[in-house]
Amino acid sequence: MESFKSSQVSNWSVYGIPAFQDNYLWAIVHEPSKACMVVDPGCANSVQDFLDAHGYHLSGILITHHHMDHVGGIDALLSKAGKDLPVYGPGSGRVAQINRPVREGDTVDVHCLVAKVLEVPGHTLDHIAYVIELKDTMKSDEVWMFPGDTLFSGGCGRLFEGSPQQMFESLQKLNQFAANTRVYCAHEYTESNLRFARAYSPGSKNIEAREIEVRRIREQGLSTIPTTLGVERLSNLFMNAANPIEFKQIREAKDKF
Numbered sequence: 001m002e003s004f005k006s007s008q009v010s011n012w013s014v015y016g017i018p019a020f021q022d023n024y025l026w027a028i029v030h031e032p033s034k035a036c037m038v039v040d041p042g043c044a045n046s047v048q049d050f051l052d053a054h055g056y057h058l059s060g061i062l063i064t065h066h067h068m069d070h071v072g073g074i075d076a077l078l079s080k081a082g083k084d085l086p087v088y089g090p091g092s093g094r095v096a097q098i099n100r101p102v103r104e105g106d107t108v109d110v111h112c113l114v115a116k117v118l119e120v121p122g123h124t125l126d127h128i129a130y131v132i133e134l135k136d137t138m139k140s141d142e143v144w145m146f147p148g149d150t151l152f153s154g155g156c157g158r159l160f161e162g163s164p165q166q167m168f169e170s171l172q173k174l175n176q177f178a179a180n181t182r183v184y185c186a187h188e189y190t191e192s193n194l195r196f197a198r199a200y201s202p203g204s205k206n207i208e209a210r211e212i213e214v215r216r217i218r219e220q221g222l223s224t225i226p227t228t229l230g231v232e233r234l235s236n237l238f239m240n241a242a243n244p245i246e247f248k249q250i251r252e253a254k255d256k257f
Contacts, residue, residue, distance in 0.1 A: 003027075003050045006226055007182055009140050012113060014184065016223055017050045019043040022188040023069055024225055026146060027056070028132075030111035035059040037110050039130070039146045040186055044073030048080070057081075062108065062115070063089030063098060064148025065127040070186065071095050092126035102128065113137050120150045120174060122167025123157030129174060131181075143181040145229075147174055152185045153227035154193030154210070156238040158255065164248035171239050171247075179230030190214050190224040196257045197237050200250065210235040 007014040011032050017025040019042055026039040027050060036056040040063060041047045051058060058081045063071060074097045078085055084099075088108050091101030102108060104119040108130065114137065115130040129147040134140035149157035150167075151174055159167055194211040201207055210231065214224050232239050241247035 001221065001223065003053070004223060006184070006223075007142070007144065009134055009142055010138055012111065012134075014144060014182075014226075015050065016184070016225065017046050018188075018223075019046040020069060024184070024186055024188065024223070026184045026186075028110050028113070028144075029054075029056055033111070035111055037062060038077075039184070040064055040070035040148060041073040041077055042069040042071065044076035047073055047077060058085065059111070060086040061088065062110075062130055062146065063087065063095055064129060064146065064150075064186070065090065065124045066092075066094040067124070067149070070148065071097070090126040090128050094126065104128075115146075118173055120147065120170035122159055122162035122170045123149045125161045125166075127157075127162075127170075131177065133177075141178070141180065143177050145174065145177065145181050145183045147183060148186050150174065151183060151232070151236075151239070152187060152193060153183070153190040153224055153232065154197055154214075154236055155189055155254065156236075156251075159251060164251060165244040167238075167251070168241060168244040168247040171241075175229060175233070175239055177229060179228065179233065181229040182226040183229060183232065184226045188223065188225060190227070191218055193254075194235070196254050197235065199257070200237060200253055204235075206234040207237075 001018045015027040037060040088100040089098040106117040108115040132144040
């Protein structure tokens with residue numbers, strides 16, 4: 001799959017850059033200036049090919065967590081763009097290239113758009129997400145969310161470091177935004193997530209309808225991402241868990257599926 005434009009509001013666009021087997025690296029572009037900030041550049045070649053193909057230049061990097069498929073391309077990109085390029089991310093020290101550590105409540109200037117930082121532990125202890133509410137800058141009700149590996153379409157990240165309680169609370173934090181929030185997940189896991197969801201909750205008409213829709217999208221070779229919070233509220237078992245105990249039961253079942 002080649003890179004694709006997934007959103008545009010006024011002068012700002014979001015592009016998906018496929019990488020590895022199922023990763024999406026996200027590029028937030030200010031079209032007039034050709035400035036591009038990239039979220040979780042795990043593969044430098046994929047990012048650089050995208051920049052070169054469109055005539056964009058790298059203006060900054062946003063990191064959600066330290067796993068190599070999200071940070072592996074930073075050094076090569078910095079060697080070309082310059083070591084003083086801003087690299088935002090968790091302040092835990094686990095990604096040496098981060099020179100602008102951020103935490104809950106901080107904001108990041110993304111080409112005059114305001115990206116709010118949320119701490120969403122679970123997948124890792126220091127995982128963060130970025131949320132851009134376009135109403136803060138212009139007359140648009142769109143919200144762009146970059147949750148890394150915390151929230152997937154039809155699923156959520158594995159608990160490599162955090163607890164079920166933490167991940168449950170993190171998903172609830174992400175779920176506070178409007179239903180039309182566009183969620184730029186970091187992996188194309190939707191089809192397999194919904195296969196599990198159908199097995200776990202076979203009576204759900206919403207999950208069945210979403211699975212049919214996703215199968216059709218994938219048969220066309222297209223991306224199922226971004227999803228929206230509205231879609232996930234109808235079809236994501238993890239987001240709809242009533243409490244941490246129920247969440248843990250679903251997560252353990254998915255891990256064994």
